Amino acid sequence: MKSNITNSDISNTREQYMVWFFAGGEARNERFNIFTGSFIRLMKEILENEFDIIRDIYFSLDMLNVMWTLNNCQRPLKNPQDNRIIRTAAMQVFSKGYNPDTQIVLTASSTGSIVAAQTACFLAEQNRERLHFKKAIHLGLGSSIISKNSELFRKLVEYQKEGIVGKIIFDDLLDADDNSHGTGGATRREAWSNAFGLMFPFFSGKFSGPSFLNTHPEKGHVHRKRSKTVQKALDYIDVLLIKHKLAGDKNAERAKEVVSKQFV
Numbered sequence: 454m455k456s457n458i459t460n461s462d463i464s465n466t467r468e469q470y471m472v473w474f475f476a477g478g479e480a481r482n483e484r485f486n487i488f489t490g491s492f493i494r495l496m497k498e499i500l501e502n503e504f505d506i507i508r509d510i511y512f513s514l515d516m517l518n519v520m521w522t523l524n525n526c527q528r529p530l531k532n533p534q535d536n537r538i539i540r541t542a543a544m545q546v547f548s549k550g551y552n553p554d555t556q557i558v559l560t561a562s563s564t565g566s567i568v569a570a571q572t573a574c575f576l577a578e579q580n581r582e583r584l585h586f587k588k589a590i591h592l593g594l595g596s597s598i599i600s601k602n603s604e605l606f607r608k609l610v611e612y613q614k615e616g617i618v619g620k621i622i623f624d625d626l627l628d629a630d631d632n633s634h635g636t637g638g639a640t641r642r643e644a645w646s647n648a649f650g651l652m653f654p655f656f657s658g659k660f661s662g663p664s665f666l667n668t669h670p671e672k673g674h675v676h677r678k679r680s681k682t683v684q685k686a687l688d689y690i691d692v693l694l695i696k697h698k699l700a701g702d703k704n705a706e707r708a709k710e711v712v713s714k715q716f717v
Contacts, residue, residue, distance in 0.1 A: 471557055473545070475561035475566070476506060487681045492685075530575070557586055562595040567599060580617055600638050601623075
């Protein structure tokens with residue numbers, strides 16, 4: 454008997470992915486540090502149209518982005534649909550090639566991890582009845598000040614238990630010796646106190662130097678030093694696509710090929 458299955462049918466049954474990246478607060482649509490620029494370039498080479506960055510979410514002044522981050526890394530926003538940053542991010546997830554069968558993956562670094570976590574909470578809440586996405590949303594939150602003791606992180610775990618959020622990659626994306634990890638705390642007061650301690654460690658009984666404000670490529674804070682390296686991008690790709698296979702087996706193999714070329 455002749456099969457009625459066409460090549461088009463086969464291609465349509467291929468598992469589809471859409472990986473979004475929330476860059477750090479210093480990034481702009483076309484202005485990136487070395488890590489961010491390298492990560493975007495390599496991810497596009499690996500995933501092609503199945504990868505894009507979230508645009509137009511940050512304030513023009515870096516200090517405003519820092520303030521927003523410190524104020525919103527503890528708990529989910531009460532009315533995220535009314536927040537410009539979250540609304541803008543969510544609209545992009547729904548706008549580019551949206552398909553309810555697509556596996557959505559939200560990846561992020563630094564300030565972007567807070568925006569990604571808040572966006573994930575918003576999308577998960579909207580998707581309780583599985584009306585928007587048939588598959589659980591995967592998350593990769595890197596170099597983050599989000600505390601595991603925060604209501605925000607606990608809410609993500611709650612959504613995970615309900616099957617709305619899938620994998621949450623967190624510990625594997627934390628840079629060794631980065632003392633900013635988890636400093637967002639459980640309250641805004643704790644976040645601001647830790648922020649001042651990181652910036653002025655000599656006046657803090659909790660943190661040691663160098664200051665978070667020190668961006669020197671060798672003597673600066675490790676969080677800032679790592680942002681100036683291609684290696685951080687390679688490490689992220691290794692964790693997200695190869696180790697945890699957030700974009701499937703085929704893209705994991707493609708990631709290995711692309712990463713291996715960086716060492717030739």
